[in-house]
Amino acid sequence: MQDLDQTIVTPGKTIKFERLELRPHLIVLYPQEQFRQIAIEKGTTILGRGQDAGVRLDDELVSRKHCAIDFDGVHVTVRDLGSTNGTFVDGQPVQIAELDSEKRLQVGKMVLKVEFKDKSEEAFDRALYEAATMDPLTKISNRRSFMDRSLGELALARRSGEFVHTIMVDADHFKRVNDTWGHQCGDMVLKEIARILKEEKRESDLLARYGGEEFLLLLSNISPEDAQKSAERLRKAVERHKFSWKDTVIPVTISLGLCSKQGEDIPQIEAMIAQCDKMLYVAKESGRNRVAF
Secondary structure (H helix, E strand, O other), X not given: OXXXXXXXXXXXXXXXXXXXXXXXXXXXXXXXXXXXXXXXXXXXXXXEOOOOOOEEOOOOOOOOOOEEEEEOOOOEEEEEOOOOOOEEEOOEEOOEEEEOOOOOEEEOOEEEEEEEEOHHHHHHHHHHHHHHHEOOOOOOEOHHHHHHHHHHHHHHHHHHOOEEEEEEEEEOOHHHHHHHHOHHHHHHHHHHHHHHXXXXXXXXXXXXXXXXXXXXXXXXXXXXXXXXXXXXXHHHHHHHOOEEEOOEEEOOOEEEEEEEEEHHHXXXXXXXXXXXHHHHHHHHHOOOOOEEO
């Protein structure tokens, strides 16, 4: 356990000290539907797929006894236990590494982190987590959540030699929509685009609002040709949709930039995003309402 001294100073009065008892929790960040927080006791906790693991992880890429979390009362470390697919911290394979709230632990496809918490915080974590990872307007993942979740997908593709693809989506002439029909209309357009992208993507594809009128997707386990077809399907779905505001039809299209990488050539997610952003610029310079790759 970590003890945190809290000092309250009031002029003219005695200083009061309170001690908050903090203990580490392992937080499952991805897959999002498996979100949970597991209190870590002092000593060693085994993570794995087997029945005898202290923390069972439901992922076929996780070994029966995959890795160990060691807590000495102050520091939290992870040790790989000879797992088949390896243990990763921030995308790098490790045999042993210290963990903190800034680092991301990848076990199979799962992404986790460590946080020290007071017991009073635990009841609020689910709501706080959703607020921190969901875009409030479109109700899809935000950029931070996308970056966290992409770590596991990219690490898996590097190990398996599979392709991954990032697609940057931008609403064409969005400033014109705001200027002509107002920002409430612009919000409606963004919410509808998000809904269409969510309905048209595969269940396994990651989707987030990247910022402003831009959206970002991550696709895996398909060829570059199929990724191009997926991007084109998204473009057509938005083009076909009837956007209306106060009985007025609003013309809305999207431009898309696609980046595809495979296996060991897969860079960090920031580099893939930068590449598909360049392709998005090409699509917009070529006339908009198209896919560039």
